[in-house]
Amino acid sequence: MPVPRGCPYAPPAEHTRLREEAPVSRVMLPTGKTAWAVTRHEDIRSVLTDPRFSSDRAHPDFPALSPARADPPPNRMRPSIIMMDAPEHKPARRSVVGEFTVRRIAAMRPRIQQITDTCIDTMLAGPRPADLVQALSLPVPSLVICGLLGVPYADHDFFQERSATLLNLTSTPGEIDKAVVELKSYLDGLIAEKEKAPTDDLLSRQILKRRGAGGAASEEDREDVASLALLLLVAGHETTANMISLGTIALLERPDDIAAIREDPGRTPAAVEELLRYFTIAEFATSRLAKEDVEIGGALIRAGEAVLTFGNTANRDPEVFENPDELDIERTANHHIAFGFGAHQCLGQNLARTELEIVFDTLFRRIPGLELAVPFDELTFKDDSNVYGVHRLPVTW
Numbered sequence: 254m255p256v257p258r259g260c261p262y263a264p265p266a267e268h269t270r271l272r273e274e275a276p277v278s279r280v281m282l283p284t285g286k287t288a289w290a291v292t293r294h295e296d297i298r299s300v301l302t303d304p305r306f307s308s309d310r311a312h313p314d315f316p317a318l319s320p321a322r323a324d325p326p327p328n329r330m331r332p333s334i335i336m337m338d339a340p341e342h343k344p345a346r347r348s349v350v351g352e353f354t355v356r357r358i359a360a361m362r363p364r365i366q367q368i369t370d371t372c373i374d375t376m377l378a379g380p381r382p383a384d385l386v387q388a389l390s391l392p393v394p395s396l397v398i399c400g401l402l403g404v405p406y407a408d409h410d411f412f413q414e415r416s417a418t419l420l421n422l423t424s425t426p427g428e429i430d431k432a433v434v435e436l437k438s439y440l441d442g443l444i445a446e447k448e449k450a451p452t453d454d455l456l457s458r459q460i461l462k463r464r465g466a467g468g469a470a471s472e473e474d475r476e477d478v479a480s481l482a483l484l485l486l487v488a489g490h491e492t493t494a495n496m497i498s499l500g501t502i503a504l505l506e507r508p509d510d511i512a513a514i515r516e517d518p519g520r521t522p523a524a525v526e527e528l529l530r531y532f533t534i535a536e537f538a539t540s541r542l543a544k545e546d547v548e549i550g551g552a553l554i555r556a557g558e559a560v561l562t563f564g565n566t567a568n569r570d571p572e573v574f575e576n577p578d579e580l581d582i583e584r585t586a587n588h589h590i591a592f593g594f595g596a597h598q599c600l601g602q603n604l605a606r607t608e609l610e611i612v613f614d615t616l617f618r619r620i621p622g623l624e625l626a627v628p629f630d631e632l633t634f635k636d637d638s639n640v641y642g643v644h645r646l647p648v649t650w
Contacts, residue, residue, distance in 0.1 A: 257636040262503070262531065263578065264565040268292065272566040277550035280561070288316045288540075288559035289552065294570040294590070296550040297539075297562045301595040306541035306560065308597055310336045316540045316559035318639065319422040330437055331476040333484040335597060338544075342596060348462065349481060350600060352401070352455050358603045361397070365608055368396045369615045377619075377650075382626030385646040389616070390497040391490065394608055398489030401604075402482060403447060403454025412436060416487045420639045436486075440479040448475070456482055485601070492535060493605045495635070495642025497612050500528040502632070502646065503580060504613070505625060510582050511617045518614050524582035525609045530589035531580050533565040534641040539593045564590055622650045 258265050271278055272292035280290040291297050300306055309315060311332060334345045351357070369389075376388040395413065399406040415432040418424050424432075444456060448470060451457035456478060463474035470478075504511050504524075514521045541560045546553060554560060568589045569577040575586075592599035599605070616623065625632075626647035635642045 258634070258641075261632070261634045262580075264533075264536075264563070264569060268563050268566050269569070272563070272570065277552040277554075282316060282318070282559075282561075284317050284320050286314075286316075286559070288561050289549075289554050290561050290563060291549060292563040292566040293550065294567040294573045294588075297564065297567045297590060298594050299549055300541055300560055300562055301539055301590075301593060301597070303547060304339055305543065305545040305547050307338050307544050308336055308342075308541060309338060312542055314557055314559055315542050316537075316561050318537060319424075330433060330483060331473070331480045333480040334600075335484060339596075345477075346596075346600070349455070349459065352458075353600050353603055355603055358607050361401075361604070362607060362611065364400065365393070365397055365611050366615070369393055369611050370619075373615065373619050382647040382649040385501060385648045386494070386498055386643065387645075389612065390494045390501075390646070393497065393612055394490040394493035394605075397604070397608060398486060401455050401489075402485060403452055403456045404443065404482070404486065408439070411439065412486050413490070416491055417638075419487060420491060422637050422639060436483055437479060440482050441475070444475050444478055444482070455485075488599075489601055489604070491640050491642075493608050495534050495640055496528065496532065496605070496609055498643045498646045499532050499534065499641075500525075500609065500613060501616065501623075501648075502625070502629075502643065503528065503531070504617070505623065506629075507580070513582065514613065515617055515621070518610075520582065521610045521614050522606070523584065523587070524613065525606055526587045526589065527580060527582050527584050528609070529591040530568045530574070530584075530587055532641065533568045533589070533591050535591075535639065536563065536565045536641065537561055537639070539564065539590075539597065564593075620650045623648055624650065 271290055276293045277289060277291050277296060279287050282288055291300055334342060334349070337345055372389045372392050376383050379388070391413070395409045396406055399409060404412070415436050418428050418432040444460060447457045448460050451461055459478045459481065460470055460475070463470040463478070510524065514524055539562045541562065543554045543556050543558050543560060545556050548554070568574070568591060571577050573588060592602040626649040632646065633644045635644060
């Protein structure tokens, strides 16, 4: 289990101490194995751009954050692009990266705006207090990613429940395996339908790309599309949903910042970047395994040794960010690594940024009197998850 955050907004004090006193050091994992903890911004960027480090999460020595993940369940899904190294990774990423270009995401803005307004309409028409997680934070990115992929939104409860199991660090091996099997079965059926009757969505386009001379995709290609779909479904709603909730909490404590972005929405993109840096919700998403001996930050990491990259401490590194523990929506030099770095940098970062900008602009413009409905101390944060966030966010207005 990760070390709980003493302050919900800050990295664990022990992680900050490591960055200051032993920025590349050995730590004990919950599995009983050891790994190198890399905590400085510069060193982490070096790890993430060095091909001598592997992203193969199926490798038995890849660092696991819970005992249930120490021994991977039976291989029921083909590796997704985040698990691939060169040379397989580049063509696999190239095949889908066009779906997430700035131009394509810009074309989605009217639909994202419509979804956001509809969710806020429903919340305003309902009882107070409302849970912002269920009313806005989850449905906006869920509806967007379902529409992009071509997944029926009516099935969102099914995949959200199983996604939560995959992300929860207390899930047992049996629970994880069951969730993977059920998700794979669901996606296999969906992809089979799209192969028969393609529609205008990402999964249909991926299937069409893979059709061979006989007019059908191979079983291996179908499995590749299913793995991609699983990755995008989980990453496409959980991460942005948690950032919406956390960003709302932080901004509600800073009414001057809300006033600033309400008066000038041109400030919102910088505010979003700062919130991404400040929270760094997927702290260990970019861990690695050394394939060769590599020196990082003066320490020799041997082939076969695991590396945890502490994105949270990197994004609070005083060598890179002035007053790093302050939330400053006017910050301009913001080279954060909340989306990772290098060849595996998050595919959906343009989409996530756009969703966050639209949600924050719309929420605080349409509900200027928004406030927490419970004391801050009563909020429960996700210290038990691979993606940090808040379980519920009661608000009123």
